[in-house]
Amino acid sequence: MIKLYYMKGGNNFGDILSKDIVAKVSGQDVVHAKAYRADIISTGSLLGKVQNTKLRRAFFRMLKPTYVWGTGIISDGGSVSKNNLVICALRGRLSFGRFDLNSDVALGDPALLCSKLFPYKKDKKAGKFLVTPHLHDKECEAWIDRIEKLLGEEVEVCNLSQDVDYILEKIANAKGVITSAMHPLIVAHSYRTPVVWVDVGSVVILGGNYKFEDYYSVLDIPLQKITKDDLLEGMVSKENIEDQLEKSYVGLERLRSLQDGLIASFPDSLRKK
Structure with a gap:
């Protein structure tokens, strides 16, 4: 043990x-x-x-x-x-x-190992955009509402207190993941599901961007993010989100090497x- x-x-x-x-x-x-x-x-x-x-x-x-x-x-x-x-x-x-x-x-x-350790057969039907707010993101309803208005009926909100296997399968089969938490982002990279981070500020994320910059330093891609403030102020469009998602893939060779x-x-x- x-x-x-x-x-x-x-x-x-x-x-x-x-x-x-x-x-x-x-x-x-x-x-x-x-x-x-x-x-x-x-x-x-x-x-x-x-x-x-x-x-x-x-x-x-x-x-x-x-x-x-x-x-x-x-x-x-x-x-x-x-x-x-x-x-x-x-x-x-x-x-x-x-x-x-x-x-x-x-x-x-180690969450990059999820696709290797917990493989899920991809659903042939196009999934929805999965929104996963941080458990301590108590003011997430406002920015989630903005995401839903931008992306329409394709959005599904997933609470991170649910069963881990359920969350992994949802991320693996999502059309894209939009999250204010770190580990759904890493899991999405593992399953090669498009993903963008919503920066909600240091009130929720201790240490600010440091741990995200640390993690992204090994991926060979830039950190893809939008901020909560920009969302709420109408500075983010559907096209902005889709563009960030499109650029979020970790190269397969790099992923396997890690x-x-x-x-x-x-x-x-x-x-x-």
């Missing part, structure tokens, strides 16, 4: 997805653990919280390694210490640059024998 650190509490899509991905790759059951007791830290922006537990980790882990696989740093800043962490993979080049590491560390968010790197970098000691 693997102990995974994530932000427990409520139905957080990213955390539950992280648990499912680690379980699939490792072939083992996965349970929640506090940062100083965890075997591994995966998706999310959890490195800052984990680094602050160095002394407790040394005591509770009895010198056993704590692996970092695909997580990142939440905000800009200076260099940071590994603090006895074994870093196998990091979310992006910005997080990588904060450490003194060699070039063997894999890059990419996926292979993540799979290969998963710690062997945590794989089922």
Whole structure:
């Protein structure tokens, strides 16, 4: 059984997805653990919280390694210490640059593995535009209403507290995804579903754009986004959204390279024998 650190509490899509991905790759059951007791830290922006537990980790882990696989740093800043962490993979080049590491560390968010680990047969019928607001986006109704007016009856809103398998299948079969959360965006890239991020500001997204820029740094495509303010002020048209969606595809060769790197970098000691 693997102990995974994530932000427990409520139905957080990213955390539950992280648990499912680690379980699939490792072939083992996965349970929640506090940062100083965890075997591994995966998706999310959890490195800052984990680094602050160095002394407790040394005591509770009895010198056993704590692996970092695909997580990142939440905000800009200076260099940071590994603090006895074994870093196998990091979310992006910005997080990588904060450490003194060699070039063997894999890059990419583990949610990019979804299409490989949880394949869905594409529905031949054209899907709808799927809107997935961040769970903490309490004022999302206004910008969603604007999206619905722009795109008409082709819009379906998906609550990220729903079953993970349901959300994955919806994203895989969507005509396009419009989201104010990070992990639906990454999942859409994995299934090669067109996607655009709605920047709703730092009130909802801690650390601002940093984690998105970190993630996009490994994709070889520019960050595709529209802002909530521009939507509400009528500065975004249907054509703007469609153009952003069209430019959002991650190259298939690049996607497979990131996926292979993540799979290969998963710690062997945590794989089922």
